[in-house]
Amino acid sequence: xxxxxxxxxxxxxxxxxxxxxxxxxxxxxxxxxxxxxxxxxxxxxxxxxxxxxxxxxxxxxxxxxxxxxxxxxxxxxxxxxxxxxxxxxxxxxxxxxxxxxxxxxxxxxxxxxxxxxxxxxxxxxxxxxxxxxxxxxxxxxxxxxxxxxxxxxxxxxxxxxxxxxxxxxxxxxxxxxxxxxxxxxxxxxxxxxxxxxxxxxxxxxxxxxxxxxxxxxxxxxxxxxxxxxx
Numbered sequence: 001x002x003x004x005x006x007x008x009x010x011x012x013x014x015x016x017x018x019x020x021x022x023x024x025x026x027x028x029x030x031x032x033x034x035x036x037x038x039x040x041x042x043x044x045x046x047x048x049x050x051x052x053x054x055x056x057x058x059x060x061x062x063x064x065x066x067x068x069x070x071x072x073x074x075x076x077x078x079x080x081x082x083x084x085x086x087x088x089x090x091x092x093x094x095x096x097x098x099x100x101x102x103x104x105x106x107x108x109x110x111x112x113x114x115x116x117x118x119x120x121x122x123x124x125x126x127x128x129x130x131x132x133x134x135x136x137x138x139x140x141x142x143x144x145x146x147x148x149x150x151x152x153x154x155x156x157x158x159x160x161x162x163x164x165x166x167x168x169x170x171x172x173x174x175x176x177x178x179x180x181x182x183x184x185x186x187x188x189x190x191x192x193x194x195x196x197x198x199x200x201x202x203x204x205x206x207x208x209x210x211x212x213x214x215x216x217x218x219x220x221x222x223x224x225x226x227x228x229x230x
Contacts, residue, residue: 025090028068033061035080049079102136103129104165108143108187132165134223139168141220143179145189149203150177157204161228164189166220174199177222183215192218 026034036046036057043061047054052072059065060076068076077087086092105127130142142165150158156177158164164177172178174194180201181187190201192213199213 023093028087029061029063029065031080031087031091032076046079050075103131104136104140104142106130106142106144106163130163130226132224134165137167137169141166149205149208150189152204154204158225163226163228164222165224167223168220170221172218172221178218179220179222180213180216181219
């Protein structure tokens with residue numbers, strides 16, 4: 001365990017470090033005003049729900065006002081849908097986030113420009129494993145992109161060397177980035193597009209043309225892209 005990490009900062013199941021967002025407590029006044037607005041309640045409606053007058057609510061929300069009494073505070077917390085402890089201590093604490101690092105096997109390269117034979121499948125124990133942040137299922141795997149047909153200046157670009165994480169168990173829809181296998185067991189990587197009633201494989205690089213999906217079959221949907229620079 002790193003010396004700067006306490007046992008309380010680790011997940012008790014997987015020992016991953018818990019990333020807790022910084023908590024900034026709020027005043028009772030802010031909790032009431034913001035909570036009431038999130039619930040879309042007017043001052044009068046909130047007062048009715050708590051069982052007080054509208055003037056009391058206005059006084060609670062005033063900068064120099066007073067807080068609800070000990071008898072009224074539990075009712076205020078119940079209407080705000082928070083605990084009494086949270087109302088008195090600055091609001092609900094954010095839930096801790098566990099960042100679990102998972103990995104998938106890098107099984108081959110995939111041609112972005114055309115179809116390429118995937119021929120270097122080997123025993124899982126011999127394959128390089130790639131750390132990913134998406135959900136990993138039983139058959140999730142990774143491929144490394146070759147070619148430049150999926151390069152562009154837009155928000156999504158997959159230059160040569162990019163590692164794509166592919167999920168075979170996900171149902172593809174138009175707009176997804178997919179890996180496709182043709183009748184000769186050669187694979188390519190494209191964006192799935194629906195033109196009229198026909199599915200097409202669309203490159204992002206305008207120098208290349210779209211091609212019909214035809215008899216080729218989609219073997220997986222791309223979930224994540226990992227760019228390698230060295």
